[in-house]
Amino acid sequence: MPNYAIIIDLSLKKGEERTVDLGLFWPLGRIETTGDMTVEYQHLMVWEALDVPGDAEGITARYIKFTAKEPSHVIVYEGPGFVAEPEARWTEAFRRESGWMGGDGIFSFNLHGGIDAFNQHDAKTLFVFGDTLVGESDTSGTRRVRPLLMPNNSVAYLQGNGAEHLDIDFRLNTHPEGHVISFIEPDNPSMYDGTVPEHLIRDDHRGDIRHYVSGFDPKCLTLTFDLTYAQPVRKLSVVNYFDPQESDTEIMNRGIKHCTVSVSDSEAGPWQKVADVTLRKAENLQDYQDIEIDRTCRYIQLDIPPQNGLGNHYSAEDKKTRVFGLNQVCIYNDDRPLRDLKVTSSSVLSRERLTSWFWLQDGVVIDNRIYFLPLLVVPDASKPEGLQFDVRGISLIEAPIVDGEVDFRAHTQKDTPLYRYHEDTLWLFGAAILPNFAAAGAMAPDGYVYVYGYSTKGAHRALRVARVKPEAFHTIDRYEYYAEGEWVKDMLKASPLLEHISCEMSVTPIESGSLKGKVIAVFQYDVDSRYTAYSIGETPWGPFTKPRIVYACPEPDLLGGKAYTYNAKAHPHLSTPNTLLVSYNVNSYDMQQHFDNLDVYRPRFIRLKESGH
Structure with a gap:
């Protein structure tokens, strides 16, 4: 049973107002009060009231404000949820001064049987990255120097799950002439236009x-x-x-x-x-x-x-x-x-080959093969610097795993209908994948792979989910979409499950503690804010709690300029049952900042630790 500690024990005089900084974002539980008082917590710079006395049921807060209308006393307990702390060891492992010098879109996979559960000490880990910076640093090791190359994807391997060592083997693909190229490049009908x-x-x-x-x-x-x-x-x-x-x-x-x-x-x-x-x-x-x-x-x-x-x-x-x-x-x-x-x-x-590239979304290992659902992206010079791209479709990549590594040369790819534009709303899937079948080490397997996506209309983004049997993963017409308590074949009927998510995220079963049997969705609040958030779901298809802020990323302040953070996600097979390893990306809307600061454009890591322990 969890032992929820007291995090605030405070007496106030009549008319006194006091704001408490907890130092971290804590999940709040029972709030006991004597006397007439109000209690508020700060959510995204806005103060919101809590019912007291009562139970906050895991709402997270760093700042709590108490206002006493008469002499009062308040005790606040931690509640069910997670607390974040920086993971410097993992962050430092991705700081490199030559060759592979940074990348975003980091997803991880256990190539040893595809087991995606916690505590996989004998894992063979594959990391995949999106746009990657390749080059050299200056003599101080703080700046990147020209030429700086950018293949659209790269990979890395790690023997184990990082518990014993972090000797990560970063890999770049090269053309026979020697120049750096992507491991996977578009070669399917979605990259053509014309008639x-x-x-x-x-x-x-x-x-x-x-x-x-x-x-x-x-x-x-x-x-x-x-x-x-x-x-x-x-x-x-x-x-x-x-x-x-x-x-x-x-x-x-x-x-x-x-x-x-x-x-x-x-x-x-x-x-x-x-x-x-x-x-x-x-x-x-x-x-x-x-x-x-x-x-x-x-x-x-x-x-x-x-x-x-x-x-x-x-x-x-x-x-x-x-x-x-x-x-x-x-x-x-x-x-x-x-x-x-x-x-x-x-x-x-007319058949016109478009300039295009892949951004690898999430994937899954099934029967010694790995599958990805990458975005197919084309340039769009009409947009601001750092955003000059447009998504044209989603492909399906399938590649064999040979001797513990992915043979990208033998991959196949096809266009999919998992990207649609309907009534001013963009629908796409592949942002996160949860393999909930026995061979993937699922705690409570139901025999499905859950494929998460989202709909976007203006600034509004809502999580949706599909499911499919692992043996039919490559057959999109066999996908079913969760719609108001039923599973249906029409993607456009999928129900919204959670708002304020990011374009890349994760959904992971919780294997221990008071939340055991539920799932945790991890994401960056509204894609590219400074806040990493999570939500607890009763099942892989919800219902989900409202987003709970768990960490304020310091990089926008530390790096300055146009630096921003985005696309947080968990890495379950690199985690332990009570501590979930989470990464988020650091980027800049100013390309010059990538040259000026080696700390721009590489992942950062935090750990989410369950409260009550």
Whole structure:
């Protein structure tokens, strides 16, 4: 049983007001008072009242203000929760003066069986980082000197969980010519723009209209849809070519007129004909036309005759260059649209390779393979310095673990539907992953992997969660989303669980103490504030308490300039049951500050210790 200590024992005179600085953020418990008085705690610089006498039930505070209306006495006990203290040993291990000199996005994985539980002394730890600084320091060891390189990801290995030593082996990937490159670079359909067929199945457009358009005068024209695995298909719902921004309505004749629809269990065939279909010209962007399928298959093919008047709506006598187009194809299993799709075409008018890179989100080890759900990012020069990027999608990376290390050269990747833009709200998943199955060492396994994401509208960000069986992790259409007490297939119905979270975070089962059996979400309050916070959840899908501030990061004050802190998260297999190892990132909106101060752009560590011990 926890032994909650008295943290304040105070007598006040009538009319006296006193503010107590606890030195740290403490979880508050029972508050016993005699006399008429008010008690307030400071939350993000705002004073909020507490009901006294009563129980604060773990609300955290550093500053507490007491105001006595008559002679009074108050006793405040610590409550259930966590207290933070700096972890200098881990922080110093990531301070380096040459080669790998800093990185953000730090996630950790136990490659030894994928066990994500506490106290893993025999772990083989993999760290993955996002944008990484590579170079040398000056002779004082306080500044970085030019040239300073920035590959978009790097890794490090540690034998064990850090309890005995922190001999971290930082790794950089190099091109055969010797220059530093990322371990994983985008190589999937989401990195292309133009009139590509992927526009037919994407639902992430931010108000812009994107079409599929064939090449000029194709000799043959087919569109092939891969459903990832064989499954029942009820219908296709198609929007023909339509461009509301084009004043010349003649261009709508690009739309498909006749096509043959076939299905197969193999991309090589044989193909079973379903129907010959005639499509009308679209009148708007919601002008859907249904094509009944009622088959179980993995592949669907549209075979379009490449002649004016047959394959499109131009006249057969029209001497215009033959071009064919579509706006959207939705494939339905019952009433649910399938989204984990791949589409190829025998002819494309424009395919433009975008400048892009990955930012690795969280991942999971399953059956000696590691999976990541990285953000695919493109540059956006219209934004302020330090924020000149835009997220375009989320990919799925799969790589084998060979002899205790990840073979990134053998990785595969694909685009996923875990990134969507809907009604001015951005939805994405992969910010945190909780492996709650037996092989991952889960304390109370239920056989699922929980994949956390968030929705963002303006400055408002809300946590959401999906779950999937580990053997189906790579099949996104098998994900289920928690929605008001049920698990559903529609991502956009996922319930908000917790607000003020960060873009990277963690959710971890609590293995001991008064909160045993619950989970703790760790994050940076509102992404890039100076406050690290946590929330306690009854289950992996909540309900969660309101955020509880646990630590005020000192770096914005210590480093000055435009330094900021962001994206806190826990590392369970590097932790002990009563002390949770947590990292957060330190960065600057001013690139010059990265040169001027070696302490910018490397992770910091703290430990969360359970109260009552």
